[in-house]
Amino acid sequence: MRHLADRDPWLRYREPRYQLQMIKDLAVLLPADRCRVLDVGAGSGLIGETIASLFPGKSVMGVDIAPDALPNLRIPFVRFDGCRLPFADQSFDCALFCNVLHHVKPEVRTGLLHEALRVTGGGPLLIKDHLASAPLDGFRLWLLDVLGNAPRGAMISASYLGEPQWEALLRELGCTGDLLPVSAYRTGLWDWCFPNRLEICFRTNQASD
Numbered sequence: 001m002r003h004l005a006d007r008d009p010w011l012r013y014r015e016p017r018y019q020l021q022m023i024k025d026l027a028v029l030l031p032a033d034r035c036r037v038l039d040v041g042a043g044s045g046l047i048g049e050t051i052a053s054l055f056p057g058k059s060v061m062g063v064d065i066a067p068d069a070l071p072n073l074r075i076p077f078v079r080f081d082g083c084r085l086p087f088a089d090q091s092f093d094c095a096l097f098c099n100v101l102h103h104v105k106p107e108v109r110t111g112l113l114h115e116a117l118r119v120t121g122g123g124p125l126l127i128k129d130h131l132a133s134a135p136l137d138g139f140r141l142w143l144l145d146v147l148g149n150a151p152r153g154a155m156i157s158a159s160y161l162g163e164p165q166w167e168a169l170l171r172e173l174g175c176t177g178d179l180l181p182v183s184a185y186r187t188g189l190w191d192w193c194f195p196n197r198l199e200i201c202f203r204t205n206q207a208s209d
Contacts, residue, residue: 018148021185022098022128022201023050028180029126029203030058035093038063040085040116041100045073048096061092083111090121098128102141102158110172117173124203125175131200132160140194166200175204 026047030037034057039048042062052060052075062069062077063085069077080086082104095116101109117123130141141160161169170177179202186194 017187018185019047019050021183023047023054025180025183025201026051026096026098026126026128027055029124029178029201030055031094031124033057035059036091037061038085038087038092038095038116038119039075040095040097040112041065041103042077043068045069045075045077047098049073049075051096060096083108083115085112085115085119087119089118092120094124094126095120096126096128099130101127101129102160106159109169113169113173117175122206123175124205126203127177128199128201130160130198131166132162133197137162137198141198144194144198170204173204174207176207177202177204 030051037048037051037058037060039045039051039060039062042048042064043066045062048060048062049070051058060075062073062075063080064077065080065082067079078086097113097116101113104112113125116125132138132141138160142158145158166177179200182196183199183201184191185196185199
């Protein structure tokens with residue numbers, strides 16, 4: 001927690017419960033051995049930096065369309081065009097998409113994920129995102145994005161996926177997904193307003209023939 005607060009001024013005034021739970025979930029999905037992780041849509045790079053700091057043997061590279069990396073970021077960071085990842089085939093062992101895909105235009109998502117499969121030699125892809133399964137969920141998630149991203153000047157335009165959209169996306173990739181149980185990202189009134197079921201975290205596997 002101290003690492004997060006030291007690196008992000010917004011987290012010095014409240015417990016970074018959400019970020020800590022996200023890192024715990026991602027830790028379950030990460031390969032157990034030493035691995036090279038590509039953090040796609042890394043934003044400030046804080047999550048990737050924290051993973052590299054906390055988990056020995058995990059080297060992380062951040063890539064994003066925007067130059068919003070933290071000053072003195074402690075992991076490598078490069079920009080890209082949002083479509084083509086500037087890395088050779090099998091440059092990494094896994095790729096991370098952390099609250100990114102709902103900000104990617106629907107017509108671009110599949111191509112970007114195929115790119116991630118290319119540079120990881122088939123994955124796995126570790127995906128933390130959102131699930132919109134009830135009529136008001138899109139509004140709830142939009143409001144969460146406004147509360148979390150607008151103060152930082154981050155992207156708030158989004159297109160949230162429901163279960164049919166996630167399943168269709170995995171079919172297009174030729175993958176299956178290992179879904180984690182719903183975690184306690186929020187408690188009390190926050191959980192009542194923004195239920196934890198809105199959060200989804202899973203790892204892809206290549207589908208068998």
